[in-house]
Amino acid sequence: xxxxxxxxxxxxxxxxxGEVELSRLLARSIKMSPTEDAxxxxxxxxxxxxxxxSKAPEVLTDPSEVRAYLSETVxxxxxxDWKRRTAIEEGYRTNFGGALETIDVFVVAVGEPDQVFxxxxxxxxxxKGTMELESIExxxxxxxxxxAWVGRMSESAxxxxxxxxxxxxxxxxxxxxxxxxxxxxxxxxxxxxGRFSTYYVGEIYIEPESVIPTxxxxxxxxxxxxxxxxxxxxxxxxxxxxxxxxxxxxxxQLDVEAVVGDIxxxxxxGNSLAQSSRSSYDQVVELMNSAKRLRRRAAxxxxxxxxxxxxxxxxxxxxxxxxxxxxxxxxxxxxRRDASADVGGTFPRRGRQAxxxxxxxxxxxxLGSTGRRQRVCRSGYLSKDQAPTDKDQIxxxxx
Numbered sequence: 001x002x003x004x005x006x007x008x009x010x011x012x013x014x015x016x017x018g019e020v021e022l023s024r025l026l027a028r029s030i031k032m033s034p035t036e037d038a039x040x041x042x043x044x045x046x047x048x049x050x051x052x053x054s055k056a057p058e059v060l061t062d063p064s065e066v067r068a069y070l071s072e073t074v075x076x077x078x079x080x081d082w083k084r085r086t087a088i089e090e091g092y093r094t095n096f097g098g099a100l101e102t103i104d105v106f107v108v109a110v111g112e113p114d115q116v117f118x119x120x121x122x123x124x125x126x127x128k129g130t131m132e133l134e135s136i137e138x139x140x141x142x143x144x145x146x147x148a149w150v151g152r153m154s155e156s157a158x159x160x161x162x163x164x165x166x167x168x169x170x171x172x173x174x175x176x177x178x179x180x181x182x183x184x185x186x187x188x189x190x191x192x193x194g195r196f197s198t199y200y201v202g203e204i205y206i207e208p209e210s211v212i213p214t215x216x217x218x219x220x221x222x223x224x225x226x227x228x229x230x231x232x233x234x235x236x237x238x239x240x241x242x243x244x245x246x247x248x249x250x251x252x253q254l255d256v257e258a259v260v261g262d263i264x265x266x267x268x269x270g271n272s273l274a275q276s277s278r279s280s281y282d283q284v285v286e287l288m289n290s291a292k293r294l295r296r297r298a299a300x301x302x303x304x305x306x307x308x309x310x311x312x313x314x315x316x317x318x319x320x321x322x323x324x325x326x327x328x329x330x331x332x333x334x335x336r337r338d339a340s341a342d343v344g345g346t347f348p349r350r351g352r353q354a355x356x357x358x359x360x361x362x363x364x365x366x367l368g369s370t371g372r373r374q375r376v377c378r379s380g381y382l383s384k385d386q387a388p389t390d391k392d393q394i395x396x397x398x399x
Contacts, residue, residue: 004029063109070105070116072163075173077102079117084136088149091138092205095147101173119163120201126157133201139237145210145229148237150202156248158198165198167237170205177218188234189242196245197238204237266290 007029011020020028050060059065070076077100078085092100106113122133132154139148150167159165166179179197182204187194210229212221220226266287273283 001030001032004031063107063114067107067114067116068119068163070107071119072168073175074105074116075102075170076105076116076118078120082121084120084133087136091149092147095140095144096205096207097144119161120151124153124159124164124201125161126153126155127160128157131155131157136202141207141229141232141236145207145225146204146233148202148204148233150200150237150241152200152241156199156245158195159201164201167197167200167202167204170203171208171211171213173205174217176206176213176220181219182238185230185234185238186242188230189239190246193242193246196242199245200241204233 008025011025011029050056053060059069078088089100105116107116108114123130124133133151134154135152137150137152139146139150141147148167153159167182168179169176169181183194183197186197206220206229210225212223212226213219214221269290270287273287
């Protein structure tokens with residue numbers, strides 16, 4: 001079968017066409033001819049050959065783009081090496097009473113034919129790296145009108161691979177639309193939840209006798225059966241993962257705000273010790289260790305803010321959160337450096353006398369094992385035998 005696309009396009013051009021009846025146009029532009037090597041009926045197949053294309057997009061000329069599109073949309077098998085394949089196929093068979101419908105599809109560009117499989121696996125990309133498929137949850141509809149599997153990720157982040165992200169509607173294992181149908185169902189849970197559909201991967205298989213795909217296969221006719229299925233999908237399939245993703249996003253936001261608050265408290269403590277003439281060695285060392293721990297938390301908080309931005313959150317924490325954390329990390333660094341200098345014996349430059357940390361160390365050192373060395377041990381930073389013998393060693397230990 002061959003199509004004369006030039007004739008078809010010219011005849012359908014509003015400025016030139018319109019004079020030929022559609023039936024005559026199709027009869028003139030489409031030719032069918034048998035071949036000597038025609039296959040037997042039991043070995044039926046069809047082959048599409050693309051050649052002589054003019055100004056064709058890459059999706060038709062790049063073999064990798066063709067494979068990617070087919071793997072996403074046509075009714076092919078899961079990759080045989082994917083360990084979760086068997087459980088999904090058995091769940092489908094249990095719900096619908098028959099095996100998942102598949103066809104063998106091969107793309108030939110250069111060399112041997114390359115079989116096409118669905119692109120699901122164990123690792124998925126997000127804006128800041130990769131994450132693992134942690135678990136799969138299964139959903140069966142009333143009267144077996146649908147069956148779904150939803151994959152949960154090891155991190156709360158949007159999948160960025162357009163071939164796998166989100167939940168896909170399928171009828172007879174053929175994809176209907178992209179991820180837009182599921183995204184709309186997520187917004188029915190709450191208007192801002194649409195983005196959370198991309199935090200998951202999965203498929204929703206609809207029983208063929210229950211729905212009628214539109215002519216463009218970008219949705220379903222608004223029949224009573226489809227409206228009932230929609231309602232059930234919203235409450236049973238979409239609401240739980242949407243709520244979980246929202247809760248994880250909120251926890252990350254609260255973590256950031258808590259770090260900003262803790263940084264403020266640490267700065268106040270540092271200023272208080274700097275102004276006090278009675279600051280002890282233990283107080284300064286404890287401040288340094290608190291700063292070290294908080295610096296690590298601040299680094300994690302910055303990653304959370306970046307991830308929330310990358311995932312396109314709509315409800316953002318205060319604009320100052322990221323700035324506050326970044327500035328706080330710099331303040332923490334200054335506090336640690338100042339405290340290290342204090343422990344190293346530089347209190348006198350701030351007007352402190354012998355009752356400061358240096359003086360306390362000097363007095364304790366002169367007391368031997370019953371003085372400063374025991375106080376250091378009680379702080380939990382050094383054993384008695386590891387107690388430093390001079391202020392330079394102390395400063396180097398906590399730097």
